Amino acid sequence: MKVRVKLDIKNFIERGDFRTLKMILSQQEPADILEMIEELPPDEKIVVFRLLPKDQAAIVFSELEPDDQIALIELFKEEKLREIISSMSPDDRAELLEEMPANVVNKLLSYLTPEERRETLSLLNYPENSAGRLTTPKCVELYPDTVVKEALEKIRKEGKDKETIYLMPVIDRQRKLLGVVRLEDLIFSDPDALVEQVMDDQPIYVYATTDQEEVAQIMRKYDLFVVPVVDSEQRLVGIITIDDVVDVIDEEATEDIQKMSSIVTTEQPYFHTSVWQFSVNRLPWLVALLLLGTLSSGIIAKFEALLATLPIIAAFMPAMVDTGGNIGSQISALVIRGMALGEIEQKDWWRVILRELLIGAILAFILAITVLLRAIFVTRVTQIMLAVSTALFVVVVISNIIGASLPFIAKAMKIDPAIMAGPLLTTIVDLMGIWIYFTIANLMLSV
Amino acid sequence: MKVRVKLDIKNFIERGDFRTLKMILSQQEPADILEMIEELPPDEKIVVFRLLPKDQAAIVFSELEPDDQIALIELFKEEKLREIISSMSPDDRAELLEEMPANVVNKLLSYLTPEERRETLSLLNYPENSAGRLTTPKCVELYPDTVVKEALEKIRKEGKDKETIYLMPVIDRQRKLLGVVRLEDLIFSDPDALVEQVMDDQPIYVYATTDQEEVAQIMRKYDLFVVPVVDSEQRLVGIITIDDVVDVIDEEATEDIQKMSSIVTTEQPYFHTSVWQFSVNRLPWLVALLLLGTLSSGIIAKFEALLATLPIIAAFMPAMVDTGGNIGSQISALVIRGMALGEIEQKDWWRVILRELLIGAILAFILAITVLLRAIFVTRVTQIMLAVSTALFVVVVISNIIGASLPFIAKAMKIDPAIMAGPLLTTIVDLMGIWIYFTIANLMLSV
Numbered sequence: 001m002k003v004r005v006k007l008d009i010k011n012f013i014e015r016g017d018f019r020t021l022k023m024i025l026s027q028q029e030p031a032d033i034l035e036m037i038e039e040l041p042p043d044e045k046i047v048v049f050r051l052l053p054k055d056q057a058a059i060v061f062s063e064l065e066p067d068d069q070i071a072l073i074e075l076f077k078e079e080k081l082r083e084i085i086s087s088m089s090p091d092d093r094a095e096l097l098e099e100m101p102a103n104v105v106n107k108l109l110s111y112l113t114p115e116e117r118r119e120t121l122s123l124l125n126y127p128e129n130s131a132g133r134l135t136t137p138k139c140v141e142l143y144p145d146t147v148v149k150e151a152l153e154k155i156r157k158e159g160k161d162k163e164t165i166y167l168m169p170v171i172d173r174q175r176k177l178l179g180v181v182r183l184e185d186l187i188f189s190d191p192d193a194l195v196e197q198v199m200d201d202q203p204i205y206v207y208a209t210t211d212q213e214e215v216a217q218i219m220r221k222y223d224l225f226v227v228p229v230v231d232s233e234q235r236l237v238g239i240i241t242i243d244d245v246v247d248v249i250d251e252e253a254t255e256d257i258q259k260m261s262s263i264v265t266t267e268q269p270y271f272h273t274s275v276w277q278f279s280v281n282r283l284p285w286l287v288a289l290l291l292l293g294t295l296s297s298g299i300i301a302k303f304e305a306l307l308a309t310l311p312i313i314a315a316f317m318p319a320m321v322d323t324g325g326n327i328g329s330q331i332s333a334l335v336i337r338g339m340a341l342g343e344i345e346q347k348d349w350w351r352v353i354l355r356e357l358l359i360g361a362i363l364a365f366i367l368a369i370t371v372l373l374r375a376i377f378v379t380r381v382t383q384i385m386l387a388v389s390t391a392l393f394v395v396v397v398i399s400n401i402i403g404a405s406l407p408f409i410a411k412a413m414k415i416d417p418a419i420m421a422g423p424l425l426t427t428i429v430d431l432m433g434i435w436i437y438f439t440i441a442n443l444m445l446s447v
Numbered sequence: 448m449k450v451r452v453k454l455d456i457k458n459f460i461e462r463g464d465f466r467t468l469k470m471i472l473s474q475q476e477p478a479d480i481l482e483m484i485e486e487l488p489p490d491e492k493i494v495v496f497r498l499l500p501k502d503q504a505a506i507v508f509s510e511l512e513p514d515d516q517i518a519l520i521e522l523f524k525e526e527k528l529r530e531i532i533s534s535m536s537p538d539d540r541a542e543l544l545e546e547m548p549a550n551v552v553n554k555l556l557s558y559l560t561p562e563e564r565r566e567t568l569s570l571l572n573y574p575e576n577s578a579g580r581l582t583t584p585k586c587v588e589l590y591p592d593t594v595v596k597e598a599l600e601k602i603r604k605e606g607k608d609k610e611t612i613y614l615m616p617v618i619d620r621q622r623k624l625l626g627v628v629r630l631e632d633l634i635f636s637d638p639d640a641l642v643e644q645v646m647d648d649q650p651i652y653v654y655a656t657t658d659q660e661e662v663a664q665i666m667r668k669y670d671l672f673v674v675p676v677v678d679s680e681q682r683l684v685g686i687i688t689i690d691d692v693v694d695v696i697d698e699e700a701t702e703d704i705q706k707m708s709s710i711v712t713t714e715q716p717y718f719h720t721s722v723w724q725f726s727v728n729r730l731p732w733l734v735a736l737l738l739l740g741t742l743s744s745g746i747i748a749k750f751e752a753l754l755a756t757l758p759i760i761a762a763f764m765p766a767m768v769d770t771g772g773n774i775g776s777q778i779s780a781l782v783i784r785g786m787a788l789g790e791i792e793q794k795d796w797w798r799v800i801l802r803e804l805l806i807g808a809i810l811a812f813i814l815a816i817t818v819l820l821r822a823i824f825v826t827r828v829t830q831i832m833l834a835v836s837t838a839l840f841v842v843v844v845i846s847n848i849i850g851a852s853l854p855f856i857a858k859a860m861k862i863d864p865a866i867m868a869g870p871l872l873t874t875i876v877d878l879m880g881i882w883i884y885f886t887i888a889n890l891m892l893s894v
Contacts, residue, residue, distance in 0.1 A: 029651075029669055031668045031669050031670075152634070155634075156634065156635055159631060159635065160635075165631050166613055166672070183630055183631065183634070184606060184612050184630065187599070187602070187603065187630070187634070188603055188606065188607075202474075204476070219693075220690070220693050220694070220697070221478045222476055222478050223478075223690035224690075225613070225672050225689065225690075242672065242689050242690075242693070243667070243670035243671075243672075243689075245693075246666075246667050246689070246692075246693065246696065247667070249693065249696050249697065249700075250667070250696065250700075250788065253696075253697075253700035253703075253704075254784055254788070256700075256704070257700075257703070257704065257707070257780050257783075257784050258780065258781070258784070260704070260707075260780070261776045261777045261779075261780035261781070261868075262773065262776070262777065263777050263780070263781065269785065269788070269790040270781060270782070270785040270790055270791050270799075271790070271791070271795070271798070275802055275805050275806050275809070276809075278781075278802075278806055279806050279809045279810055282774075282777050282806075282810060283810060283813060285773070285777075286770065286773055286774065286777075286810060286814060287813070287814065287817055289769065289770070289773055290766060290769075290770050290814055290817055290818060290821075291817070291821060293765060293766035293769040293770065294763070294766045294818065294821050296762070296765040296766060297762035297763055297765075297766060298762075300761055300762040300764075300765070301759065301762050304758045304759065304762075307754065307758035307761055308755055308758045311751045311754035311755045311758070311761075312748065312751065314747055314754055314758075314761040314764070315743070315744035315745075315747040315748050315751075316741070316744055317747075317761070317764065317765070318740060318743040318744075318747070318764070318765075318768055318877055318878075318881055319737060319740035319741045319743060319744060321765055321768075321769075322736065322737075322740040322768075322870075322873065322874055322877055323733065323736070323737050323740065325772075325870070325873065326709065326732070326733055326736055326869075326870040326873070326874075327729075327733065329708050329709070329869050329870055330708045330709065330710050330729050330732075330733075330870070332708075333704055333705065333707070333708035333710070333869075334705070334708070334710065334717060334725075335717070336704075337701050337704050337705070338716065338717040341697060341701070341716070343716040343717055343718070344717050344718070348718070351718070352717075355722055355725075358722050359722050359725055359726050359729075362722070362723075362726045363726055363729060363730060363733060366730060366734070367733060367734065367737055370734055370737055370738070371737060371741065374737075374738060374741050421708075422773075422776050422780075422869065423769075423772070423773040423776055423777070426769065426772065426773070426873070427769055427773075430765055430769055431765075434765055
């Protein structure tokens with residue numbers, strides 16, 4: 001393991017000892033440099049970039065957050081910026097351009113060769129979150145009629161500049177994908193064989209327009225390190241490597257968790273999102289849910305007479321709605337996650353509902369007994385205790401079914417099921433719970 | 448892309464056309480076979496396994512859920528079972544044994560050669576969820592003083608049986624890890640150079656006891672496909688490949704989501720967990736939260752006089768506590784996810800709290816205005832409207848701080864912060880909200 005000294009870069013800069021700093025930096029992994037400079041102010045970050053070799057600089061720069069990137073682009077000397085941008089890999093470059101304001105994009109594009117510009121813009125043509133955006137054209141392409149030893153020679157010559165030589169796409173003269181060949185297949189074969197004899201001619205591939213989440217699922221399912229990407233006419237666009245997909249898997253989980261907490265989603269880390277931006281992301285749902293929630297005041301107002309006579313009824317209201325909300329949150333989280341992992345499909349809805357009717361009844365029974373025992377400490381009126389306990393039973397069973405159904409309904413309506421969790425679900429279930437509670441209390445206590 | 452016909456295996460079995468089925472199956476990816484047989488009854492699954500070549504059979508079998516595996520083990524002929532078990536990779540085999548009841552474990556171990564048994568049991572010695580459990584010893588090991596062309600010859604000879612030849616660990620005679628060398632480094636080098644001249648002598652590695660979540664973070668950070676694993680004396684145990692880590696990343700996200708919904712965690716897919724098991728997983732939290740929630744009835748009972756005079760106060764109670772719960776859920780989900788991804792660290796607590804004081808105030812102000820406008824439709828009494836709106840402001844600010852703090856407190860107490868989300872948080876925030884609401888209402892309406 002490389003010795004990971006936590007370098008005090010600030011100290012080197014203040015002492016002006018750039019030579020030692022340069023030497024040390026050149027031996028570090030880009031990911032470690034990123035961590036070291038993360039909290040430096042932009043003008044000290046600049047110093048570090050000046051000392052980094054261009055390939056390292058390009059990788060570190062591409063992994064900074066967009067706000068840091070913008071700040072640095074303004075501070076870099078033109079020469080340095082040109083060097084970094086042209087050393088970046090095409091997919092990282094496309095990602096950078098996507099995040100930058102238009103004037104910066106134009107400036108950056110002007111630094112590229114026509115070939116690099118074409119490459120970058122073609123990736124940007126693919127929709128956001130599509131496979132095309134994760135694709136790098138930097139792979140060694142082979143032809144089926146090449147001899148294995150010549151293929152190895154080609155890899156030896158071109159390989160250094162490429163993203164990976166673990167897997168090579170095999171194409172015809174029209175760039176149509178015919179197969180893939182792994183480096184080890186070439187090494188283990190007769191040097192005089194043809195590539196087409198050793199290639200896998202039924203490779204798994206994805207389309208450039210495939211959603212990145214699906215790419216992640218395919219690579220996970222087939223345990224792939226690298227997958228080739230083609231356009232709608234089966235022509236090779238490039239390859240996707242698993243390291244980019246690992247980031248996607250994390251992003252998607254974050255997105256699900258945010259949606260499940262009713263937050264407008266963002267990919268930026270917490271500290272790189274402004275206070276204002278966060279308020280704006282959180283507000284729409286909060287206001288909508290508050291307005292939805294206040295509908296309950298209308299329901300409760302109808303039972304004002306009951307409340308005035310038996311204010312104790314209000315005392316069990318929070319526990320009642322909380323329990324309904326908890327039940328609903330649990331089951332919706334289970335169903336949503338099951339859907340995200342492909343374990344639960346739309347056609348399974350009736351199996352889920354049937355199971356949850358049973359599970360709901362078991363849970364409801366035990367919880368109703370619990371609240372009955374607990375109510376003894378608050379009231380001695382048997383009828384109130386029974387009303388609370390009956391209402392809880394009904395609320396639990398129904399909340400469980402609502403929580404299990406909403407993700408399916410969302411999916412059928414082509415809405416992301418993750419929306420149907422947490423706060424939104426709780427609010428819906430609460431409204432229903434309050435109505436059930438007061439109706440049952442009103443009936444059983446017949447005032 | 449392989450043509451993915453959805454094979455109607457049932458039909459082949461009924462027609463008794465095993466020869467065609469065998470031919471077709473042999474061309475499928477294990478992941479696809481898994482999907483095809485998933486819903487077949489055990490006695491038809493058996494038929495499929497009989498037709499599969501042993502390596503394919505081993506992979507498919509290792510990816511079945513434990514309940515299916517147990518059923519099949521009982522149905523397999525001894526010969527077949529022996530064949531499958533000994534063809535499995537050591538890490539898959541260790542995982543299988545871990546899930547099986549003791550009597551099955553003994554039976555399976557008796558089918559292994561002493562060497563295989565030693566390998567498997569040594570992996571099982573590592574704690575659950577540790578790197579050791581994901582490790583496969585099946586890698587090509589090189590010595591530093593081997594000549595490159597001889598190393599390539601060794602890879603050619605041994606490579607077919609190994610998990611990957613993308614990266615080879617380099618060890619000394621005491622098995623101490625000295626470095627790693629990638630296949631391409633060997634190919635691109637002078638065939639007469641020594642391995643130690645072309646290896647990376649400061650490789651990133653992990654310990655067998657390292658938590659699997661940390662392994663995932665390291666592989667993601669450094670974009671690794673393969674990482675070597677050593678024991679406490681730096682001796683090579685084996686390697687971990689990224690495909691196993693991708694599964695870990697998914698498992699960890701599932702676990703977080705379950706904890707955030709207050710469910711006792713399980714790794715088994717929804718339909719492979721029994722109704723009873725799910726009820727048991729969900730109940731402890733539900734009962735605990737219900738009992739915690741009923742504390743609110745004590746608080747409310749104290750304000751019975753207020754409620755009897757102004758039952759309308761109860762009407763705003765649900766919207767009040769829901770909003771507090773929603774605010775708390777949002778911020779705790781953001782903080783918990785930020786912690787899981789390493790974006791928020793324990794030392795950042797004061798920055799988070801300061802930010803959230805500000806964000807909470809902005810949200811509270813807008814929500815208080817919203818409820819004030821909304822209240823006009825329910826009551827015309829200005830004092831009630833003002834009391835509700837003031838209480839909401841206070842509840843929102845405090846809920847936001849509670850939601851932001853609890854994950855930090857949990858972490859300081861070495862509890863998984865994910866517990867402090869969803870239902871548990873909502874219940875705590877609700878209790879506090881009810882107390883604030885009634886206290887403020889009581890003060891401002893001075894009855």
